[in-house]
Amino acid sequence: MTDQTKDASQTQPSSGQIPPRKSGKLWLIIGCILVICAGFGGFRLWHYFEHKNDLPPHIEGSNGRLEMTRFDVAAKYAGRITDLSFHEGDVVQTGQILAHQDDSELRAQRDAAQANFEQAQESVRRAEAEQAAAHASTGLAAQQLMHTKQMVAQSLVSDMELQNSQTAYTTRKLSExxxxxxxAAAKEAVKAASAQIAGLDANLAEMTIRAPTSGQIEYRIAEKGSVLGQGGRLASLLDPSDIYLTVFFESAVAGKLHVGDEARIKLDAMNDRLVPAQISFVSPEAQFTPKFVETKTEREKLVYRVKLRIMPDTVHRLGGVLKAGMTGIGYVRTEPSAQWPSLKSDRG
Known part of the structure; x- marks a missing residue:
């Protein structure tokens, strides 16, 4: 009886265990699910790589980043920054005051130049007075000489008197x-002093640093109290009206491109539209693709740099949407009749 009970207990599955037949079915189901998922994922991956570069005939694309023309805001002369009136991201206009430099030394030089100018003017007045006196003296000497000649003709005075009158006239004439x-020398001194003042005024004006063009401040490089050397950079300024995408193409493509040809740009942030552009530059020299290109294989290729410029009217129409650093794809045509990719084109 005990042996039968023991045998029976050994044939019964313990609590919480799955019978072998059911366990096999479960693993079969899990395996099928994994195979289906792997197959679906593989198909999607194949489909992505198979079709991601699909483009219409004679259309070529290349990755790139938007760039804006950059200007350096720099100090013409060395000096300490006394105040700054801008921050990164500020939009500024041509001629807008951005900073002031310490100009106390220049102002002292200007005051000295002003004193020299006034002294030179006084010298002119004194020289003109001396000239007037010399002219009057010469006139008297000329009259005396004429009178002496008349008296000599009448034998009223000796030839010695005539010689003395002639000498006096000559002396007065040379003095005049x-x-x-x-x-003339005093007037030249006035001109020189005036030119020195004008030069110092121009230098003083340069101590007020202004925006060279309208644009947006990219970086603020110096701070209040900083001492800048001659030509020292204060900030970098981006011109938002001059925007372009730099892309790279192999020789087979670059050789068919011309400055002025139409182009299109698809930005990652605007994936539902193509922005019209124009080829503004095709490099005449090949280079290795820059390091920021994603794969090493791509970097090992010799390519030509091409700039796709977005026209100012398009930039204005987009209303500040475009920003430096935005990534995207630039499209070019190797045949003028080729059709652009079927995305919405932003032409207004």
């Missing part, structure tokens, strides 16, 4: 000519 030279 010297005074004329003094007046």
């Amino acid at each position: 000519e010297a005074s004329q030279h003094n007046v």
Whole structure:
């Protein structure tokens, strides 16, 4: 009796265990699910790589980033920054004041130049007075000489008197000519002092640093109190009206492109439209693809740099949507009759 009970207990599955037949079915189901998932995932991956580069005939695409023309805001002369009136991201206009430099030394030089100018003007007035006196003296000497000649003709005075009158006239005449030279020299000194003042005024104006063009501040490089050397950079400024995408194509494509040809740009942030552009530059020299290109294989290729410029009217129409650094794909045509990819084109 005990042996039968023991045998029976051994044939019964313990609580919580799955019978072998049911366990096999479960693993079969799980395996089928994994196979289906793997197959579906593989199909999607194959489909992605098979069709991601599908483009109409004679259309070529290349990855790139939007760039804007950059200007350096720099100090023309060395000096300490006394104040700044801008921050990164600010939109500024041409000629807008961005900063001031310490100009105390230049102002002292300007004050000294002003004093020299006034002194030179006084010298002109004094020289002109001396010239007038010399001219009057010469006139008297000329009259005396004429009178002496008349008296000599009448034998009223000796020839010695005539010689003395002639010498006096000559001396007065030379003195008058010297005074004329003094007046001219004094006037030249006034001009030089005036030019020095104008130069210092121009230098003082340069101590007020202004925006060279309208645009947006990209980086603020210096701070209040910083000492900039001659030509030292204060900030970098982006021109939002001059935007382009730099792309790279192999020789077979680049050789068929011309400056002025139409192009299209699809930005990752605007994936439902193509932005019209124009080829503005095709490099005449081949280079290795830059490091920011995703794969090493791509970087090992010799390619030509091409710029696709977005026209200012398109930039204006998009209303500030475009920003430097935005990634996208630039499309070009190797045949003028080729059709662009079937995305919405942003032409207004």
